Amino acid sequence: MKNNTFKEIAEVLLGAGKVLIYPHINPDGDAIGSAAAICRTLRNLGKTAYILIEDEVPDNLKFLDKGYTTFDHKITEDVDVSLCVDCGDFSRLPAREEKFREGKVTVCIDHHGTTENFCDYNYxxxxxxxxxxLIYALIKEMGIVPDVETGEAIFAAITTDTGNFQYSNTTRNCHLIMAELFDIGVDTNKVSVEIYENERPEKLMITARAFSTIEIIGGGRGAVAHLTLKDMEETGARPFETDRIIENIRSISGVEYAAFIKEKEPGVIRVxxxxxxxxxxxxxxxxxGGGGHVKAAGCTLYMPLDQAVNLIKEKMEEAIKAL
Amino acid sequence: MKNNTFKEIAEVLLGAGKVLIYPHINPDGDAIGSAAAICRTLRNLGKTAYILIEDEVPDNLKFLDKGYTTFDHKITEDVDVSLCVDCGDFSRLPAREEKFREGKVTVCIDHHGTTENFCDYNYxxxxxxxxxxLIYALIKEMGIVPDVETGEAIFAAITTDTGNFQYSNTTRNCHLIMAELFDIGVDTNKVSVEIYENERPEKLMITARAFSTIEIIGGGRGAVAHLTLKDMEETGARPFETDRIIENIRSISGVEYAAFIKEKEPGVIRVxxxxxxxxxxxxxxxxxGGGGHVKAAGCTLYMPLDQAVNLIKEKMEEAIKAL
Structure with missing residues (x-):
């Protein structure tokens, strides 16, 4: 797999009049932050740019969306560039594939190891x-100094995907970018408060329920928690309010494998x-039948919750034996 | 208040043979990390150096203590330098004051706004x-490139006191130091896992209990949670395992003031x-009667738990009215 250069991609974007940006389904901080940063940069250059989405932006990321996102495929026609960010194949933009292909040129900027070159230009x-x-490097390659709002979006993207600079994917470069964001006046705490200190009490209630189900398996090297549809209904928690529970489960001492299993609908279980x-x-x-990274992955199972819990425990026990 | 220069303090330490290091009582990541970093640096230079403590190092920070800490005031006599770190007055080293004063020279390195110059040398x-x-800058001023273990301790100090680079105290300089730590080969994720992913399940259980007591006050701008001695006994949680609950309470949307109130003993309430x-x-x-920073402070109240909860709620309501 050979990448294009940032220079080549910068030229494509600088030469475009209309750009549609495609983050992945169920967008997270990196998807929305990356999309917002490049959308703002393109608009600052006088171009027509939108982020085309197919699901709602999570509440805690809405502050990044300053009129960028739309569900409307007709928002602009004759699109010069279809740009997918943090999104490596059509299965991650299923309801937007046809529109994506309409772009005169397609570009992919992504960091997933499973992504193959599927666009005209790829990085x-x-x-x-x-x-x-990568978006930050691209913006600089375009010859632009990011403004504060672009910087906020870049901070959001990097801090969420690195677990606030704690995960093993964190690099020297992440911190150097942060130092540059301070130089341009980004208030990282303001962004952080929006992302992380904007929880409804219902989130803490559903978290409490999940914690009370924790089972330790594999001689202490695995931990599993689950939530039922009823838990969600009784607490009034929203689906994305359970997103970080899995990180808490992993935080248990000695645990190498963690699972969080959630009944989305009867017989539809998200793991x-x-x-x-x-x-x-x-x-x-x-x-x-799922996918993801070495340290963070997921799948959907079509079976009753208790069966799913047992299946996952078996799979984890096997993996733990092989450690 | 006038500081000495790092150069002056570096010369004092380079000229010393025996150094005792004093972190504050109930030491946190910054206190232990800072103390460990300078202790290791001094030992690498062939000097006698220990960290004199008066309470246990928290479990999740023990990995930083590679034979540095001691409770033994007789561990070394004729101490050249008494160095207090992250600790700004004698009330923060109460059982060690006499030993501290024995040092031929006393030095204070601290970042608390309430600290006054009380040593021979102060920064x-x-x-x-x-x-x-500050310890990192001092080590560099001593002409030393920190080794990996020193770097790990510096990472622990900075990441814990900045809330993983999310709090408003985070600076450009914090990130530049991190980039340098990557250069010397520090595995920040390894340290992070030790600090944050080393929880006993009991911690998640006590957290669940605290979450279930959350009260929203002041029209949504305040939140209060509490734990009883009985909660601690029934879950088997250890005292420091409730340390981060307050951050979760603050994370509630719209909350400007958060309080976590804990019955330490009947009639002794930590806020x-x-x-x-x-x-x-x-x-x-x-x-x-307490103290701390603008965004993070605490006090101890001597009254029954329910009275303390009411008193704190009153104080918070007043503060919220003044927002």
């Missing part, structure tokens, strides 16, 4: 902690998997 | 996010206070 760097790192230092959850997820 | 910088930042963006909890804590 895929699995060593990057976040797509936001989030994490490894700590030595494990590999990408393999477990792939075996079950 | 107090309230703009520093962590004392670890942790946090402000988000606009509040000032140092004032509330000072009014109640």
């Amino acid at each position: 895929v760097d699995p060593q990057a902690a976040a797509t936001g790192e 989030s998997l994490r490894a700590k230092r030595r494990g590999d959850v990408a393999k477990i997820a792939a075996d079950l | 107090v910088d309230p703009q520093a996010a962590a004392t670890g930042e 942790s206070l946090r402000a988000k963006r606009r509040g000032d909890v140092a004032k509330i804590a000072a009014d109640l």
Whole structure:
């Protein structure tokens, strides 16, 4: 797999009049932050640019969306560039594939190891902690000093995908970018408060319920928690309010494999998997029809919740034996 | 208040044979990280150096203590330098004051705004996010490139005191130090896993209990949670395992003032206070005989738990009215 250069991609964008930006489905901080940063940069240059989405932006990321996102495929026609960010194949933009293909030129900027070159221009760097790192480099290659709002979006992208600079994907480059964002006047605490200190009390209630289900398995090297549809209904928690529970489960001492299992609908079970230092959850997820990174992956199972919990425990026990 | 220069303090340390290092009572990541970094540096130079403590190092920070800490005041006599780190007055080293004064020269390196020059040599910088930042600068001023273990301790100090680079005290300099730590080969994720992913399940259980007591006050701008001695006994949680609950309470949307109130003994109530963006909890804590920073402070109340909860709620309501 050969990447284009940032210079080539910068030229494509600088030469374009109309750009549509495609973050992945169920967008996270890196997807929305990366998309917002490049959208703002293109608009500052006088271009027509929108972020075309197919699901709602999570509440805690809405502050990054300053009129950029739209569900409307007709928002602009004759698109010069279709740019997908943090999104490596059509399965990650399923309801937007046709529109994406309409772009005269297609470009992919991504950091997922599973991404293959599927666009006219591609820059895929699995060593990057976040797509936001790559977007930042691209903006600089375009000859532009990011403004404060662009910087805020870059901070959001990088801090969320690195677990606030704690995950093993964090690099020297992430911190150097942060130092530059301080130089341009980004108030990182303001952004952080928006992302992380904007929780509804219902989130803490659903978290409390999940914690009370924690089971330790594999001689202390695995931990599993689950939530039922009823838990969600009784607490009034929203789906994305359970997103970080899996990180808490992984934080248990000695745990190398963590799972959080959630009943989305009867018979539709979403599984989030994490490894700590030595494990590999990408393999477990792939075996079950899912995907992701070595340390963070997931899958959807179509079976009753208790069966799903048992299946995941079995898979984790096997993986733990192989440690 | 006038600081000495790092150069002057570096010369004092380079000229010393025996150094005792004093972190504050109930030491946190910055206190232990800073103390460990300078202790290791001094030992690498062939000097006798220990960290004299008066309470246990928290479990999740024990990995930083590679034979540095001691409770033994007789561990070394004729001490050349008594060096207190992250600790600004004798009330923060009460059981060690006499030994501290025995040092031929006393030095203070601290970042608390309430610290006054009380040593022969002082470097107090309230703009520093962590004392670890100052220790890092001092080590460089001594002409030494930190080794990996020193770097790990510096990372621990800075990441804990900045809330993983999210708090408003985080500076450009914090990130530049991090980039340098990557250069010397520090595995920040390894350190982070030790600090944050080393929780006992009991911690998640006590957290769940605290979350279930959350009360929202002041029209949504305040939140209070509490724990009883009985909660601690029934879950088997250890005292320091409730340390981060206050950050979760502050994370609630719209909350500017957060309090976590804990019954340590019947009639002895520990109160942790946090402000988000606009509040000032140092004032509330000072009014109640405590102290701390604008965004993070605390006090101890001597009254039954329910009275303490009511008193804190009153104080918070007053502060919220003044926002």
